[in-house]
Amino acid sequence: MNLLRKHNKIIKSIFTIVSSILVLLTIVFMLNKFSPIDPVLSVTGDNVSEEIYDNVYREMGLDKSFITQLFNYIARAGNFNFGKSFQTGNEVINDIKSVFPATIELATFAIVLSMFIGIPIGILSAYYKGRAFDHIMRIVTLCGSSMSVFWIGLLGLVIFYVTFGWSSGPGRLSNEFLQNYSDKGFIILPALLSNNLTLFVDAIKHIWLPAAVLAFVNMSYISRMIRSYILEQMEQEYVTICRAKGMSDIRILLVHCLPNIKIPAFTMLCISYAQLLEGSTLTETIYMWPGIGYYMTKSLLNNDTNAILGCTIILGIIFILTNFLVESINAKQKL
Amino acid sequence: MKKTLSLFSIRDLIKASLITISVLFVSASVAVADNANLIMATKIDGVMTLDPAQINEIMGAEYIGNVYRTLVSTDDSEELKIQPEIAESWQIVKHPAGGTSIIFKLKKHLRFASNNQVTSSDVVFSIHRALQLNQAAAALLAHINLKTENVTAINNYTVRIDTDYQYSPTFILNVLASPSVAIVDKKLVLQNEVDNDLGSGWLKKHSAGSGAFVLEDWQANQYMKLAKNKYYEYKDAVKLDSVVIKHIPESATQKLMISKGDIDIARDVVDLEQLPVKTHMQHTAKAEVSYLALNLQHPALAQEKVRTAMKYLIDYQEIEASIMKYRAVAHQSFIPKRFLGFNGSEPFAFNLTKAKKLLAEAGYPNGFEIELDAENIELAQAIQAYFSAAKIRVKILPGDSKQVITKYRKSQHQIALVKWASDYLDPHYNASNFISSDPSQKMNLAWRNNWKSQELTDKIDQASKAKDNFTRVKLYGELQDEFFKTAPFIVLFQSNSVSIVRDNVSGFKLGMLPSQNKYEFIKKA
Numbered sequence: 001m002n003l004l005r006k007h008n009k010i011i012k013s014i015f016t017i018v019s020s021i022l023v024l025l026t027i028v029f030m031l032n033k034f035s036p037i038d039p040v041l042s043v044t045g046d047n048v049s050e051e052i053y054d055n056v057y058r059e060m061g062l063d064k065s066f067i068t069q070l071f072n073y074i075a076r077a078g079n080f081n082f083g084k085s086f087q088t089g090n091e092v093i094n095d096i097k098s099v100f101p102a103t104i105e106l107a108t109f110a111i112v113l114s115m116f117i118g119i120p121i122g123i124l125s126a127y128y129k130g131r132a133f134d135h136i137m138r139i140v141t142l143c144g145s146s147m148s149v150f151w152i153g154l155l156g157l158v159i160f161y162v163t164f165g166w167s168s169g170p171g172r173l174s175n176e177f178l179q180n181y182s183d184k185g186f187i188i189l190p191a192l193l194s195n196n197l198t199l200f201v202d203a204i205k206h207i208w209l210p211a212a213v214l215a216f217v218n219m220s221y222i223s224r225m226i227r228s229y230i231l232e233q234m235e236q237e238y239v240t241i242c243r244a245k246g247m248s249d250i251r252i253l254l255v256h257c258l259p260n261i262k263i264p265a266f267t268m269l270c271i272s273y274a275q276l277l278e279g280s281t282l283t284e285t286i287y288m289w290p291g292i293g294y295y296m297t298k299s300l301l302n303n304d305t306n307a308i309l310g311c312t313i314i315l316g317i318i319f320i321l322t323n324f325l326v327e328s329i330n331a332k333q334k335l
Numbered sequence: 336m337k338k339t340l341s342l343f344s345i346r347d348l349i350k351a352s353l354i355t356i357s358v359l360f361v362s363a364s365v366a367v368a369d370n371a372n373l374i375m376a377t378k379i380d381g382v383m384t385l386d387p388a389q390i391n392e393i394m395g396a397e398y399i400g401n402v403y404r405t406l407v408s409t410d411d412s413e414e415l416k417i418q419p420e421i422a423e424s425w426q427i428v429k430h431p432a433g434g435t436s437i438i439f440k441l442k443k444h445l446r447f448a449s450n451n452q453v454t455s456s457d458v459v460f461s462i463h464r465a466l467q468l469n470q471a472a473a474a475l476l477a478h479i480n481l482k483t484e485n486v487t488a489i490n491n492y493t494v495r496i497d498t499d500y501q502y503s504p505t506f507i508l509n510v511l512a513s514p515s516v517a518i519v520d521k522k523l524v525l526q527n528e529v530d531n532d533l534g535s536g537w538l539k540k541h542s543a544g545s546g547a548f549v550l551e552d553w554q555a556n557q558y559m560k561l562a563k564n565k566y567y568e569y570k571d572a573v574k575l576d577s578v579v580i581k582h583i584p585e586s587a588t589q590k591l592m593i594s595k596g597d598i599d600i601a602r603d604v605v606d607l608e609q610l611p612v613k614t615h616m617q618h619t620a621k622a623e624v625s626y627l628a629l630n631l632q633h634p635a636l637a638q639e640k641v642r643t644a645m646k647y648l649i650d651y652q653e654i655e656a657s658i659m660k661y662r663a664v665a666h667q668s669f670i671p672k673r674f675l676g677f678n679g680s681e682p683f684a685f686n687l688t689k690a691k692k693l694l695a696e697a698g699y700p701n702g703f704e705i706e707l708d709a710e711n712i713e714l715a716q717a718i719q720a721y722f723s724a725a726k727i728r729v730k731i732l733p734g735d736s737k738q739v740i741t742k743y744r745k746s747q748h749q750i751a752l753v754k755w756a757s758d759y760l761d762p763h764y765n766a767s768n769f770i771s772s773d774p775s776q777k778m779n780l781a782w783r784n785n786w787k788s789q790e791l792t793d794k795i796d797q798a799s800k801a802k803d804n805f806t807r808v809k810l811y812g813e814l815q816d817e818f819f820k821t822a823p824f825i826v827l828f829q830s831n832s833v834s835i836v837r838d839n840v841s842g843f844k845l846g847m848l849p850s851q852n853k854y855e856f857i858k859k860a
Contacts, residue, residue, distance in 0.1 A: 036734070038741040042383070045391035046740050047758060047768075048474045050777045055469065088555050089383045089539065099556075157591050169597045170588050171557075175374065175579055179552045179560060288583050290557050298380055298556075301735055 017320050024316045025077065028309055029070050037303035042087045060086065073309060082310030087302045092310035095295065100314070101185035102172060103291035106283075107276035109211035110218060115269060118219035122226025127253055129231065137223065144220030153213050153286040160209055167209040170288035174202050210287040214280055218272055225268050226261070233257040267326050274322040278315050370859045371576040373840070376583035376592055377602035380556045386538035387517035388464055391471040393756075393849045394580075396514045400850030401561060401578075403517030403544035406439055406458060406494075407508055408851075409760050415673055415847070417508045421445060421453060421518055421545070422494075427504045434498045435507060441492040446566040447520040448542065448549040455488035460521040462486045462496075464533045472515035475758055478767070479510050501800050503807055505675065509761035514850035519543045547573050547855035556582055561854070574842075574858045593835055599859065600843060601835040607661045613838045618661055619845040622671045623756040623830040624765075625663065627707075627718065629823040631785040633749050635703045639821055644693035646825050648721045650685035655828065658713050663828035668815050669769040671829050673847065675804060676762040676811025682819050690725050702726025708743070709752035710736045714827075718752065746783045754830065755780065760847060762811050766795045769824060770814065784823040791817055 043056050057063060061072070076083060082092035121141075125134045144152075160167040168174060173181055177199055181187055188207070191200035233239065234257060242252045279293020292311060299307035381392040387399045407425065410418040422439040430436040445453035463483045465472035485497045498507060510516070519534075520543035527537035534543075542550035547569070548561035559580040563573050581598065583589050589601035594611030610616060629636040629645070636642060651665035670677040694700060705722075707729045709715035719729040729750075734742075743751045757764045768779045772787040773796075781787070791814060798810035818824070832845045832852065842856035 036741055037737045038744065041737050041740060041744075043391075045471065046744070047756075048391070048471065049477060049775075052469060052471075052474050053778070087383055090555070154587050154591075157588065162591050162595050169592050169595065170583060171581065175372075175581075178554070178558055178579070286585050286588055288557075288581070288585075288588065290554075290582075295556070302737060 013324060017317075017324065020320050021313060021316050022074070024312060025074060025309060026070065028312045029073065029305070032303065032305050032308060033066060035300075035303045037301070039086050039303040039305060042302040042304060073305075077309065077313055082313070083306040085299070085307040085310075086304045087298065087307065092306050095307065096292065096310055096314055097185065099290055099292045099295045101187075102289055103277060103279045103284075103293065105186065105188055106207060106211055106214065106280075106289060106291060107273060109207050110214035110276055111269070111273045113211055113215035114218035114222055114272070117215065118222030119226055119265075121219070122223035123230060123253065123258070125223060125227040126230035126234065127250065129227075134227075141220035141223055144216045145224075148282075149213065149217055149280065150282045150286065152216060153210070153283055156209050156213050157286070168202070168205040170286070172203065172206055172289065173199075174206075177202055210283050210289055213287075214276060214283055218276065222268065222272065226265060229261040229264055230257050233260050263330050267330065270322050270326045274319050277318055371574070373575050373578045373600070373854065373857055373859065374598045375578065375580050375600040375602065376589045376598045377580060378584050379559055379580060379582045380584065382553075382555065382559075384535075384539045385542065385550060385553060386468075386535045387515060387519065387544075388461075388468045388472040388538075389470040389535065390515070396849035397852045398550075398559070398561075399514035399517050399544075400546070400846075400848075400852060401548050401854050402542045402546045402550060402564075403514070403519070404546050405514065405516050405518065406511050408512045409509070409847075411844075411846070413673055415675070415760050417505070417512060420512075421458065425508070430497055430501070432499070434500055435502050435504060436495060436497045437504060437507060438489070439494045439496070441494065442568070443492055445545055445568055447523065447545045448564040448566055449520055449523045450566055451520050451522050453518065453520075453545055454491050455494045456491075457521045458494045458518055459486050459488045460524075461518045462516065464519070464524075465515065468533060468535060475510060475513055475515045478763065479507050501802075503799060503801050503804075505804055505807070506761050506763050506799050509759050509763075513759035514848065515758065517544065520545070547853075548578060551577070558582060567855075569855070573855045575854065578854045578857075590835070593837065596837065599837045599840045602833075604833070604835045607833065607835075610835060614835050615838060616661065616833065617836055617843060617845060618831040618833040620664060620672055620847065621756070621830050621832045621845075621849075622674070622760060622847045623754055624666060624669065624671060624826050625711075625714075625752070625754050625828045625830060626669075627825040627827065628743065628748065628751045628753060628780065628784050629825070630746060630748055630750070630783075631823050632746070633705065635697075635699055635705070636749070636823065638697045638699075640693045640697035641699060642823060642825075643820075644690040644697070644725065645722065645727070646683045646819075647686045647690040647693070648725055648727070649683070649718065649825065649827065650721065651681070651683070651827060653685075654714070654717055658717055659828055661831065661833055663830045665827070666829035667819070667826050669765045669818055669822075669824065669826060670762045670811060670815060671757065671765070671847070674757075674760060674762050674765075676798075676808050676815075678808075678812045678815050680815060680819065685721075687724055694725055694727075702728060704728045704730065706730050706732055706749040707752060708732045708734055708739045708748050708750070710734060710739050711752060715752055743783055744778060746785065748783075757848070762807075763795070763799045766798065766811065766814060769822065770818065771795050780824070786823050788817075788821070 040053060040056050044053055061069060080093060085092050085095050088095055121137050125137045128134050161169055187203045188200060191203060239252055242256060279291045281293040281297045284291045284294040296311045379394045382395050385398060387403055390396060390399060404420050406420060406422045407417050408420045409415045421441055423442045425437050425439045428436045428438055441455060447453060463486060466476060466483050479498050479502055480500060487495050489495050523543045524534035524538060528534045529536050540553055547564055547567050549564045551560040551562040553559045561578045563576050586603050586605040590604050590611060592598045593601040593614055607616060629642055631637045655665040667681045667683060668677060702725055705727060707715055709731060712733050715731045719731060722729050739751055739753060742748050743753060767776055770781055771779060771792045772781055773792050794810055794814055798807050801807045801810060836843055839860040840857060842858050844853040844856055846852055
């Protein structure tokens with residue numbers, strides 16, 4: 001009985017995931033069809049004859065009915081065959097394989113940085129609530145969440161790249177490494193594992209500044225959320241009892257409050273990471289980071305249906321799986 | 336027992352962290368550029384193939400100009416004269432059936448980058464291939480009605496090209512000088528042919544040309560690396576070993592990188608007023624015009640007097656000096672400056688009284704409402720302000736360039752602010768697009784604006800078939816006069832190619848077509 005209940009749960013989860021992706025796919029496909037941009041222009045340009053335009057239109061399958069196009073696409077997408085990108089001419093799956101590692105590296109760096117900075121700031125702001133530290137951090141985090149990423153990114157380049165030279169210029173690697181490594185997907189971890197320290201250092205010098213920019217924005221959110229979770233806990237009855245027993249505030253915070261906020265904090269961090277994995281178009285544009293955010297924006301601007309749907313499915317799956325994972329872990333911890 | 340993490344040792348981690356920290360905070364970043372290698376920043380995300388027969392965008396055309404050679408090319412002179420390239424000479428001969436025939440004698444010592452000799456079979460193959468693939472290059476060759484049977488090899492170094500109609504030789508040569516008619520290495524391309532694709536799959540990411548450079552690597556949306564072609568005809572004059580073209584889409588980033596010395600040339604800097612130290616600006620007029628397209632389906636725009644009034648409402652010189660400074664020059668003809676037949680007329684200047692009078696005569700003394708689709712919002716706002724002086728109330732519909740073009744191609748606009756670039760340096764290209772109402776030109780600019788004139792279409796045909804340039808110039812002069820009077824177009828500017836170049840870099844040549852932007856003369860001190 002228990003086994004059946006367990007299986008039921010798995011079947012339900014799979015059904016939820018699959019139906020969510022199908023709905024997502026249909027909505028994106030419909031939005032695409034309403035897009036005011038002609039995808040044929042990416043292939044032909046504006047200066048071609050009607051005959052060539054019509055040939056390309058047919059080759060792209062755009063002469064078929066909306067329903068046929070949608071069903072064809074869903075059928076192919078089921079096999080992870082997203083077709084060819086109109087703007088690059090490559091298989092979309094290969095394009096995603098080449099751009100996604102760049103985003104994963106950047107997002108991972110950014111989330112680690114924002115956690116290491118954001119969580120302590122959040123804890124200290126809660127501990128020093130209403131005091132100078134809390135006020136200063138409020139201003140700093142307000143800047144992070146309200147200032148334009150584009151502006152912060154440029155400012156970062158002016159200070160750390162142009163003025164101090166602490167960071168390398170835009171891009172993932174310096175020119176001497178481009179030819180051999182720019183199409184390799186992941187760079188940092190393989191370089192470290194293969195003891196290629198020159199490459200590793202070069203990649204780190206390129207990634208830290210865009211990651212710091214993303215982390216600054218993300219850190220602001222993380223620290224404010226951590227602060228509010230802790231303050232919420234500090235108002236609970238068990239804290240009053242602990243105080244009555246003579247425990248210090250710092251001990252109450254570290255020993256009792258922190259373990260109690262781990263579920264919402266974990267959920268928030270996972271969702272932040274998933275959001276970072278969607279790519280940050282502005283950061284990727286300023287820092288010439290060949291990631292999925294830039295690729296997807298270019299696809300949208302060219303109405304590259306195959307690429308948009310391919311990216312949507314991959315990112316949708318990541319987001320849905322993250323949610324599913326978080327829910328499962330949280331459910332286990334609650335037990 | 337040694338305690339390790341699953342992937343790597345703690346010692347490695349500590350080592351890496353220390354190195355990272357020391358690198359980040361102690362060392363300064365070092366500029367890589369040296370005297371034999373040039374680094375250029377621009378946008379290359381439009382490049383989707385490097386096959387010359389299929390390239391349809393600017394950076395692709397520039398790539399062709401530096402990696403491939405054509406039969407003939409246009410020189411730098413004011414008159415844009417045709418000069419030898421792969422062909423050392425050519426001769427116009429009598430066509431048996433009344434068309435035009437040109438016999439090209441090829442240079443005998445030329446080699447491709449593969450060391451294969453350049454022969455007439457390569458020329459014939461390249462043109463046949465372009466026609467068979469039926470992409471951008473074929474669209475261009477259709478202007479002279481070229482078919483595969485029209486291109487034949489007489490011997491190893493002689494090629495004959497016939498056209499069915501008696502086109503003007505200058506016109507034919509200008510089409511053949513277009514980058515789309517690049518000559519590819521037949522042997523190499525066929526060695527890499529897959530499923531009868533004429534090598535297009537392979538050429539997408541490889542080069543097979545005889546130009547100054549060869550393609551060493553291309554990562555879409557990232558960078559392109561060209562290396563010196565050691566078999567190039569003028570190899571001794573080429574000082575650079577390599578040119579790296581990095582995809583840096585953001586203007587501000589390009590500016591920061593050139594100020595730091597990490598790049599030598601920045602191609603898309605928008606803020607041109609304050610240049611970084613040790614840099615200078617280069618700009619050259621290119622074969623591209625910006626214009627307002629007036630759709631004659633709109634009742635007000637259908638009236639010639641309204642269109643003329645609108646032409647008098649714009650202060651072309653003021654916009655050139657303010658919004659378009661360095662980036663464009665005021666220009667009113669559909670034929671760009673330096674093209675054969677450009678007559679230098681600029682009949683319109685801001686004249687509010689005259690414009691108001693014309694509007695009143697047309698029955699619009701209180702103006703009218705109109706929509707303007709535009710990508711360049713700053714320019715659209717200036718137009719809006721000028722038109723408002725005569726009570727023409729413009730509603731700007733901002734959009735991405737492709738969005739504006741999509742609407743424009745379907746003739747769904749009222750007014751569109753758009754650009755038009757010529758693919759070869761002959762007035763016929765723009766004349767057939769702006770004016771012709773020939774059925775073969777369906778979807779051209781005249782069609783999109785619902786403008787038909789059989790008389791002018793006949794004149795274009797006449798001009799393309801005129802035997803001498805004198806007659807052509809005269810006919811294009813007449814076409815321009817009529818264009819100014821009746822056309823539903825207000826040509827505003829001719830665009831400039833603008834680059835910011837480090838002071839130690841010289842010899843970067845910007846031309847009218849992207850394929851004329853040459854790297855082979857660049858020297859770095």
